[in-house]
Amino acid sequence: MSSPYGLQITESCLICKLRNSGFFCDLPKPSLEDLERVKYASAYPQGAVLFVEGQSARGVYIVCSGRVKLSTTSRDGKTLILRIAQAGEVLGLHATVSGKPYELTAETLQPCQLDFVKRDDFLRFLQNHADACLNAAQHLSENCQSAYEMIRSLGLSHSVSEKLARLLLEWATDGDNTKDGIRIKVSLTHEEIAQLIGTSRETVTRVLGEFRDKQLAQLRGSTLLIRNRAGLEKLIGA
Amino acid sequence: MSSPYGLQITESCLICKLRNSGFFCDLPKPSLEDLERVKYASAYPQGAVLFVEGQSARGVYIVCSGRVKLSTTSRDGKTLILRIAQAGEVLGLHATVSGKPYELTAETLQPCQLDFVKRDDFLRFLQNHADACLNAAQHLSENCQSAYEMIRSLGLSHSVSEKLARLLLEWATDGDNTKDGIRIKVSLTHEEIAQLIGTSRETVTRVLGEFRDKQLAQLRGSTLLIRNRAGLEKLIGA
DNA sequence: CGTCCAATGTGCTGCAAATCACAACCTAAA
DNA sequence: TTTAGGTTGTGATTTGCAGCACATTGGACG
Numbered sequence: 199m200s201s202p203y204g205l206q207i208t209e210s211c212l213i214c215k216l217r218n219s220g221f222f223c224d225l226p227k228p229s230l231e232d233l234e235r236v237k238y239a240s241a242y243p244q245g246a247v248l249f250v251e252g253q254s255a256r257g258v259y260i261v262c263s264g265r266v267k268l269s270t271t272s273r274d275g276k277t278l279i280l281r282i283a284q285a286g287e288v289l290g291l292h293a294t295v296s297g298k299p300y301e302l303t304a305e306t307l308q309p310c311q312l313d314f315v316k317r318d319d320f321l322r323f324l325q326n327h328a329d330a331c332l333n334a335a336q337h338l339s340e341n342c343q344s345a346y347e348m349i350r351s352l353g354l355s356h357s358v359s360e361k362l363a364r365l366l367l368e369w370a371t372d373g374d375n376t377k378d379g380i381r382i383k384v385s386l387t388h389e390e391i392a393q394l395i396g397t398s399r400e401t402v403t404r405v406l407g408e409f410r411d412k413q414l415a416q417l418r419g420s421t422l423l424i425r426n427r428a429g430l431e432k433l434i435g436a
Numbered sequence: 437m438s439s440p441y442g443l444q445i446t447e448s449c450l451i452c453k454l455r456n457s458g459f460f461c462d463l464p465k466p467s468l469e470d471l472e473r474v475k476y477a478s479a480y481p482q483g484a485v486l487f488v489e490g491q492s493a494r495g496v497y498i499v500c501s502g503r504v505k506l507s508t509t510s511r512d513g514k515t516l517i518l519r520i521a522q523a524g525e526v527l528g529l530h531a532t533v534s535g536k537p538y539e540l541t542a543e544t545l546q547p548c549q550l551d552f553v554k555r556d557d558f559l560r561f562l563q564n565h566a567d568a569c570l571n572a573a574q575h576l577s578e579n580c581q582s583a584y585e586m587i588r589s590l591g592l593s594h595s596v597s598e599k600l601a602r603l604l605l606e607w608a609t610d611g612d613n614t615k616d617g618i619r620i621k622v623s624l625t626h627e628e629i630a631q632l633i634g635t636s637r638e639t640v641t642r643v644l645g646e647f648r649d650k651q652l653a654q655l656r657g658s659t660l661l662i663r664n665r666a667g668l669e670k671l672i673g674a
Numbered sequence: 675c676g677t678c679c680a681a682t683g684t685g686c687t688g689c690a691a692a693t694c695a696c697a698a699c700c701t702a703a704a
Numbered sequence: 705t706t707t708a709g710g711t712t713g714t715g716a717t718t719t720g721c722a723g724c725a726c727a728t729t730g731g732a733c734g
Contacts, residue, residue: 270584272592273673280587292577295570301584324570331569332533332562338576339530345583346508346539349518352590353634354510356722357690387711396591398692403712435511594692595720625681636722641683 208262208311209239216262216311221286222333223260223313229327236319241311248289248304248312255293255300257316261285264310268302269393279393281344282307282386288337294320295334307385352396355434361395362405363433366415370424380424384417446500446549447477454500454549459524460575461498461551467565474557479549486527486542486550493531493538495554499523502548506540507631517631519582520545526575532558533572545623590634593672599633600643601671604653608662618662622655 208214211223211234218224223233237260242248248259251270259266263285271277280302283289293300294317315323324331347368355361373382386394392402410416414429424430446452449461449472456462461471475498480486486497489508497504501523509515518540521527531538532555553561562569585606593599611620624632630640648654652667662668 270588270592272588276592278587278591280584292580295573296577296581298577298581301581321570324573325566328563328566328569331566331573332559335533335562335569335573335576338573338580339534339536341580342530342576342583343534343536343539345580345587346518349516349583349586349590350508350510352587353516354508354514389711399712400693400714401691404714407713627681638684638723639721645683
């Protein structure tokens with residue numbers, strides 16, 4: 199047990215308290231013991247870059263705790279955030295499985311504990327453990343799913359309001375219900391929100407202002423309050 | 437051997453001449469024999485709808501021959517084509533693996549031979565055959581990959597010209613080199629091209645006209661001729 | 675050889691959002 | 705308290721493209 203960046207590092211997956219259902223590492227004991235042998239646990243500060251798009255795949259990172267931003271950038275510097283990965287997810291899975299370079303850039307949004315597994319160790323691990331392999335397939339499915347959702351948002355929306363409403367409603371599913379509405383911790387800047395829906399920062403500011411005026415939702419500091427869920431749903435044509 | 441829709445149906449995967457490297461069904465004999473037992477081979481005419489987004493996942497379709505359009509449609513009828521699947525691909529894999537409804541609609545673009553495998557048969561098959569499971573993971577990776585590419589095209593492009601140029605260059609990789617340039621068979625209408633890059637049909641017509649005038653590329657009937665590849669690459673900022 | 679319908683080509687108009695350019699904030703360290 | 709740097713708020717301007725309307729072509733088929 200050490201604690202850099204204010205984290206409690208759990209060295210062993212077997213006794214890990216962070217583990218949870220749906221986690222990649224939620225595996226039966228024999229597989230878990232094997233995973234244990236090939237993984238390297240470590241802690242990262244906020245803003246650490248795990249890998250950059252275009253690099254050849256070294257292996258996967260399993261998120262034990264913290265949140266990681268997955269993004270892609272065009273030559274002229276415009277960037278798009280694909281997803282914010284949470285605890286339990288596996289980063290760099292597609293690249294590691296397919297052997298192609300990482301397609302995304304991964305950067306921690308806060309201090310994180312991550313397990314790293316080298317590519318060949320990981321592939322061998324998957325070959326020897328059908329349960330883990332199926333797990334991997336499931337995680338890849340989820341990545342596909344979220345990618346498809348993003349494509350729908352980018353390609354089928356008629357306006358930025360619609361895209362933003364979509365995003366807020368997506369967030370709303372894991373928020374707390376209070377008397378004023380649904381309360382969610384977001385800790386993202388307008389800039390980052392813009393990169394999540396493929397628009398400009400100014401437009402996000404404006405549309406959020408609009409939502410505030412119309413009593414639909416408001417973002418103050420890092421907490422988002424959804425005041426009128428039905429109203430937002432109407433915006434996405436539901 | 438029967439031959440509806442002008443296809444030669446190969447009933448057995450073991451002796452199948454269509455099989456090729458990279459195909460999902462390119463598996464060692466024991467796995468293939470097991471697959472053989474659970475699959476249903478059949479032929480479909482052009483325009484057949486295999487599944488519709490939102491339906492609960494019945495299982496997977498393996499494309500033996502032909503091309504299948506994978507698309508998604510918004511409530512107001514706007515549709516976006518995610519991908520044109522070729523022989524060797526597996527359709528409905530994410531939904532089948534994750535147990536969630538199909539997220540896409542699959543429709544044949546031409547007479548196709550497809551093998552269908554029921555969901556629980558398929559999952560059991562993956563559990564029992566680590567090689568097939570890894571194969572599935574690889575195919576899912578490729579789906580992710582192409583989804584990410586689409587996201588980049590939709591989210592990071594500055595103009596329709598750029599998106600269209602991207603698409604043409606993507607196609608160019610599997611075209612024939614001739615003295616006039618690269619020749620590719622596309623057989624898609626302007627409408628369908630528009631749905632591939634998330635724009636309107638009129639704009640596609642206009643931009644293609646522009647490309648023709650600038651001697652970059654021309655689409656006549658169902659053959660596309662890339663006359664100036666470098667010129668197209670300049671459009672995407674490469 | 676005409677008929678018909680889908681696929682293309684083209685002009686015009688309106689508008690949502692990108693972009694530029696600042697002003698007003700906030701909070702975190704010096 | 706002051707300063708500085710990253711946020712957020714807002715106006716003015718510009719523009720690419722969707723959307724509509726219609727003309728034209730072309731190919732399948734009786």
